[in-house]
Amino acid sequence: MKTVIIGMLATEKDAGHGHRRWARWRPTVALCRQPDLPVARLELLHEPRFRGLAEQVSEDIRSVSPSTTVRLFPLERVDPWDFGEAYAALRQFARHYPFNAEEEEYLIHVNAGTHVARICMFLLTESRHFPGRLIQSISPARSDRKSLGAYRIIDLDLSRYDPIVARFQEEQLDAVSFLKSGIQTRNADFNRLIEQVEKVAVASRRAILLTGPTGSGKSRLARRIFELKKTRRLVTGSFVEVNCATLRGDAAMSALFGHVKGAFTGALQARPGLLQAADKGVLFLDEIGELGTDEQAMLLRALEDKTFLPVGSDEEVRSDFQLIAGTNRDLAAAVRPGRFRDDLLARINLWTFRLPGLGQRPEDIEPNLHYELEQFGHVEGRRVRFAREAWGTFLRFAVSPDAAWSGNFRDLNGAIVRMATLAVGGRITLELVHQEIARLRTAWRTEDNMRKDSLTERFLGPTRTGELDHFDRTQLEEVLRVCLRAKSLSEAGRILFAHSRKRKKSGNDASRLQKYLARFGIRYADIWAPSPVDSAPSDFPAIQA
Ligand SMILES: Nc1ncnc2c1ncn2[C@@H]1O[C@H](COP(=O)(O)OP(=O)(O)OP(=O)(O)O)[C@@H](O)[C@H]1O
Numbered sequence: 001m002k003t004v005i006i007g008m009l010a011t012e013k014d015a016g017h018g019h020r021r022w023a024r025w026r027p028t029v030a031l032c033r034q035p036d037l038p039v040a041r042l043e044l045l046h047e048p049r050f051r052g053l054a055e056q057v058s059e060d061i062r063s064v065s066p067s068t069t070v071r072l073f074p075l076e077r078v079d080p081w082d083f084g085e086a087y088a089a090l091r092q093f094a095r096h097y098p099f100n101a102e103e104e105e106y107l108i109h110v111n112a113g114t115h116v117a118r119i120c121m122f123l124l125t126e127s128r129h130f131p132g133r134l135i136q137s138i139s140p141a142r143s144d145r146k147s148l149g150a151y152r153i154i155d156l157d158l159s160r161y162d163p164i165v166a167r168f169q170e171e172q173l174d175a176v177s178f179l180k181s182g183i184q185t186r187n188a189d190f191n192r193l194i195e196q197v198e199k200v201a202v203a204s205r206r207a208i209l210l211t212g213p214t215g216s217g218k219s220r221l222a223r224r225i226f227e228l229k230k231t232r233r234l235v236t237g238s239f240v241e242v243n244c245a246t247l248r249g250d251a252a253m254s255a256l257f258g259h260v261k262g263a264f265t266g267a268l269q270a271r272p273g274l275l276q277a278a279d280k281g282v283l284f285l286d287e288i289g290e291l292g293t294d295e296q297a298m299l300l301r302a303l304e305d306k307t308f309l310p311v312g313s314d315e316e317v318r319s320d321f322q323l324i325a326g327t328n329r330d331l332a333a334a335v336r337p338g339r340f341r342d343d344l345l346a347r348i349n350l351w352t353f354r355l356p357g358l359g360q361r362p363e364d365i366e367p368n369l370h371y372e373l374e375q376f377g378h379v380e381g382r383r384v385r386f387a388r389e390a391w392g393t394f395l396r397f398a399v400s401p402d403a404a405w406s407g408n409f410r411d412l413n414g415a416i417v418r419m420a421t422l423a424v425g426g427r428i429t430l431e432l433v434h435q436e437i438a439r440l441r442t443a444w445r446t447e448d449n450m451r452k453d454s455l456t457e458r459f460l461g462p463t464r465t466g467e468l469d470h471f472d473r474t475q476l477e478e479v480l481r482v483c484l485r486a487k488s489l490s491e492a493g494r495i496l497f498a499h500s501r502k503r504k505k506s507g508n509d510a511s512r513l514q515k516y517l518a519r520f521g522i523r524y525a526d527i528w529a530p531s532p533v534d535s536a537p538s539d540f541p542a543i544q545a
């Protein structure tokens with residue numbers, strides 16, 4: 001096999017005039033003089049303006065290594081610092097070069113030329129456009145400048161390269177495990193989901209939507225995605241988190257988009273707002289379904305143009321953030337009554353990940369229980385273990401259909417913390433387990449009843465409710481729901497009679513609602529008497545006026 005070297009001219013290191021040039025190490029010349037590397041041919045690529053130098057190097061090689069043929073290839077009109085141009089030119093060269101792998105062995109010289117050219121040479125060799133191995137010339141020690149230095153051949157196909165590939169795979173596994181807090185989950189669907197989240201987190205800056213029941217880990221996953229991006233240096237800014245349910249009325253705009261000094265009464269200082277705080281980082285809008293429609297419009301614009309207007313300002317502010325949205329509502333269902341903008345939904349649901357509740361992945365309950373127990377140990381500084389029989393009993397209950405785990409990780413965490421705290425001598429006994437199971441059952445039953453609890457029954461009592469027609473009962477139920485979520489009688493009236501109000505121009509919605517309620521002997525004030533929002537079931541639809 002004949003050895004052929006393909007390389008760029010090193011315009012500085014290969015340079016030199018007069019006899020003094022022989023006193024310096026010149027990488028291209030030195031490569032052709034290595035005693036154990038007979039080079040049959042050197043293909044010397046160069047910019048046309050260095051033609052003179054290329055010819056001199058070629059002549060010098062011929063004088064010290066007569067058996068080496070040197071051919072010069074000018075790379076026309078190429079800026080060697082422009083990645084696109086350099087890559088295209090080298091690829092062009094590779095495409096037309098008559099490689100003859102049967103008779104010739106190719107070595108691609110990777111440490112000559114601009115850094116851009118070197119990277120291109122590497123990439124083209126790795127992709128087999130250059131069907132050869134890399135050769136790296138190594139300069140001699142400073143004290144021995146006249147010597148030939150050395151060389152190293154790097155085969156990208158060889159096992160030396162495999163560890164790098166393996167390392168990449170390992171890094172991906174590490175990242176997936178990081179997203180799962182190191183818990184060895186077994187549910188195949190869940191594992192696939194998290195693998196996809198990892199890929200998207202690393203590769204995309206587009207919005208991500210995390211859905212799933214309460215306590216399924218949306219908030220925690222959002223933070224982990226941010227942390228993963230941070231370790232990969234994909235974000236330099238901060239993680240800014242806000243629960244949209246806490247943003248109400250006029251304050252919502254200013255909290256999100258900021259305001260200028262004097263924008264409204266009480267705006268004594270300018271305030272930057274959360275979007276700006278998330279610049280170059282991640283903004284996590286939890287319960288995004290609760291966002292008001294004005295805020296939704298502004299947010300959409302901020303996502304599309306990366307600019308928005310703070311309250312009271314006519315100067316646009318720029319912020320480049322990645323949005324992660326969380327919700328446990330069906331946003332598509334909220335689009336129909338106009339509570340959620342469909343264009344915003346389209347923008348944020350490119351990557352929608354639905355986190356399953358614990359009940360949907362019973363095989364993961366065991367590893368999660370181990371995890372919770374370990375966490376308790378870390379936080380409290382003492383190790384707690386289950387007695388053997390206690391563990392078996394609790395696990396059987398935990399994976400059975402009896403266990404609702406309706407608060408998901410919150411319930412699981414609560415159960416472990418309670419049992420571990422009460423464990424005397426670090427042992428969770430069978431008795432503690434029985435107590436905890438009873439406690440969980442009661443809690444879930446109460447929640448369940450709350451959910452099924454009819455509002456009509458709450459205000460009319462079971463007897464009178466039983467006397468109502470189904471027609472009246474369903475209508476009253478819905479009206480009461482709206483009343484409970486609205487901030488005032490007028491707001492509830494506006495929501496309930498929105499369309500007839502538009503058609504009629506005027507009309508008193510509040511009194512119309514009052515009259516309707518009076519038919520059942522209910523006064524609006526009664527609905528609000530016993531802190532109704534707190535006692536309202538958690539799955540009530542959000543209502544925006
Ligand atoms: N994979 C997990 N393993 C163990 N604990 C978890 C996991 N994910 C979340 N948790 C814990 O469970 C609790 C609830 O999680 P988180 O707040 O992320 O849920 P959520 O889906 O955002 O709930 P909500 O809809 O109510 O906001 C937190 O204390 C969190 O630390």
Ligand SMILES: [Mg+2]
Nearest residue numbers: 218219286326
């Ligand atoms: Mg949350």
